[in-house]
Amino acid sequence: MSLRQVYQRPAAELIGCADCGLVQLLPPVPPDAIAECVRCKRPFAAPARGSIDTALALTVTALLLLLPAALLPLMRLTSFGVQRRDWLPSGTEALWNDGYDSLSVVVFLFSIALPFVYLGLMVCVLGGIRFGIDARLGKLFRWTAALRPWVMIEVYLVGCCVAYTRLESVGTVNVGAGGWCLLAATLAAVLASLKLDEQSVWDALPPHQSLSAPKLPISCETCELMIDAAREHSACARCGARIRRRKPDAIRRTLALVIAGYLLYLPANLLPVLSIERFGRDQPSTILGGVHELITAGLWPLAIIVFTASVVVPLIKLFGLSLMLVMTRLRSRRWLVGRTRMYRFIDRIGRWSNIDVFMISILAALLQFGTLTSLRPQPGAMAFAAVVVITMLASRSFDARVMWDAPGSAA
Ligand SMILES: [Zn+2]
Ligand SMILES: [Zn+2]
Known part of the structure; x- marks a missing residue:
């Protein structure tokens, strides 16, 4: 059973873009085509995908x-x-x-x-x-x-x-x-x-569409159902979420979490995340030390994956969100489409930084041969996991639509 049989979209449908907030009329989309937002280029779901x-x-x-x-x-x-x-x-x-x-x-x-x-x-x-x-x-x-x-x-x-x-x-x-x-x-x-x-x-x-045609439409931030602005703060008829024009305190919450992320990024990378005891000698290793070990073992592809996920991705998230916060504060109109795309990217890649945390947990379980070779996690691992969780919470609490509101260009 395809979705076309479950639900057939009407000829044209009112849609509120979740990334830039623009309310627009979506014309019928042919099968195998994907419509995108006219302003921020966010892809909308195709009709029968x-x-x-x-x-x-x-x-x-x-x-x-x-x-x-x-x-x-x-x-x-x-x-x-x-x-x-x-x-x-x-x-x-x-x-x-x-x-x-x-x-x-x-x-x-x-x-x-x-x-x-x-x-x-x-x-x-x-x-x-x-x-x-x-x-x-x-x-x-x-x-x-x-x-x-x-x-x-x-x-x-x-x-x-x-x-x-x-x-x-x-x-x-x-x-x-x-x-x-x-x-x-x-x-x-x-x-x-x-x-x-x-x-x-x-x-x-x-319901596929709001029961009565909304006079001043706003969309539910979870399921994107169009609802009249007069019903703000009530529960969405489809998903039950509280209807809000924008996420509350998006800027302040994100700012606090980004600052916490920067503060934890240093210990996460400077402190050892694990230490291996071989024949009574302790060898602590940081995140970068682990990447170096993979390079010396000739495992270049893995070294690149771990370096990107553990070092580059958290930095992209922190710098990217900082840039968005500063430019929103300055009410800048520059790179709005680019910034929105970057936000989508940052929100999606965040979870991949956890590779090292999982690797440490597996090694801690397996590498237990007493004084011959044993592995213990170190405090750096805690700081590192905290960076991953906090930067994910930061990108979740940000609202890309606020960037479009700031220069007063929201439709
Ligand atoms: Zn948009
Ligand atoms: Zn909803």
Whole structure:
């Protein structure tokens, strides 16, 4: 069943752009075409993109594969005549035992708990649309969409790959059944999200349009339903979110979080994130030290991935958001389209910085051979995870529409 059968868009539809706030009339879009905002070039969902059946089947597959991925060993490391196994929850346990409780909770949430909750909710929403059950699906999908940036199963998988290559210098590493299931679950989840975009799911949920034609239309920031401005602060008829013209205190909240991000970026990169004890000698290593180790081992592609994700991405986020805050304060009209695109990019890439945090949790679980070779996480890892979470919160709390309002150019 394609979305065209679930919901047929009317000939022309009033749409409020989530990135620049411009309310515009969207003409009928031919199949396989994607309309974009006339002002900021944000792509809107195509009329009949995606298939509920395929997305539902892939999401159910991902959820079913995640169970063995959590219960079976991800990898085995044989070194010094001893074999150690790593399960999905082992990293959380290792961090907890080393006294890094909050880091352990962060890894548990992003790698195990939230992927299960997200996929479970997604199955309920897609199943509900497929079988015509309407009860509270809008509210359920609002929670699902809010969880999406914090579900880091694919980031965890890359963390596993980096850990795998680093462990190869210590002993023989084998991928376990859980590792293959995790790979398959991730592929299924990514394919499901490629098959069906978020806006198409909103389009399939009623009401498709505001019940009465809005005189002064504003759009719900979650599901983009057009509602009359007089109903601001009431609950959205589709997703239940509180209707607001703009995110409250967007500038002040983002500014506070960006400053906190800068303050934590220094200890995150200067303090060691892990230390390896070999034959009684401690070798602390920073984020950049880890990149250097990958280069000396000749693993250039991995070194580039880790350097980009851990060093460059947090800096792009902090500098990018700073630039947006300053230019909004100066009421500048310059590069509005470019800045909006940059905001979209920053909001999407934030989660990838967590590769190193996941890698440390896996190494902390596997590299435990007593005085021969043992790995302990170090305080830098805490600061680093805090930078990732705080910069993600900063980009989430920013509202790109405020940039367009500032020069007084909002339509
Ligand atoms: Zn726009
Ligand atoms: Zn809504």
